[in-house]
Amino acid sequence: MKNYIIAYDITDDRRRNKIHKALKDYAVPVQYSVFEARLSDKDYITLQHKLERLMNSKEDSIIFYRQCARCSEDLLRMGKSADPFGDGIFIL
Numbered sequence: 001m002k003n004y005i006i007a008y009d010i011t012d013d014r015r016r017n018k019i020h021k022a023l024k025d026y027a028v029p030v031q032y033s034v035f036e037a038r039l040s041d042k043d044y045i046t047l048q049h050k051l052e053r054l055m056n057s058k059e060d061s062i063i064f065y066r067q068c069a070r071c072s073e074d075l076l077r078m079g080k081s082a083d084p085f086g087d088g089i090f091i092l
Contacts, residue, residue: 002044003067006035010060018054019062022047 006027010016023029026047027037039047044064051062067075 001038004037005065008062022050
C-alpha cells in the first residue's frame with residue numbers, strides 16, 4: 001500500500017460531483033478538493049482510469065502526489081485536521 005495526496009480542480013459542477021464521489025470510494029476527503037489515500041498498485045491504476053473517464057482533460061486537472069514513508073513521518077497536522085487513517089501521532 002502506498003500513500004497519496006490527491007488534489008483536483010474541476011471546472012464543471014456535475015463532473016466535480018462525479019469525481020468527488022469516485023474519489024470517496026478510494027480515499028478520504030481532508031480539505032475541499034483534497035483527498036488522502038492508501039492504495040494498492042491495482043487500486044491506483046483502477047482509480048486513475050475511472051477519473052480519466054470522468055474528467056475533461058482540456059479543462060480539469062487531478063494530481064496524485066505520492067507520499068514516501070519518510071515524508072509521512074514528517075507530516076504535521078494542525079487545527080481540526082485529523083489523521084484519516086487513525087495511526088498518526090498527535091501532540092496535545
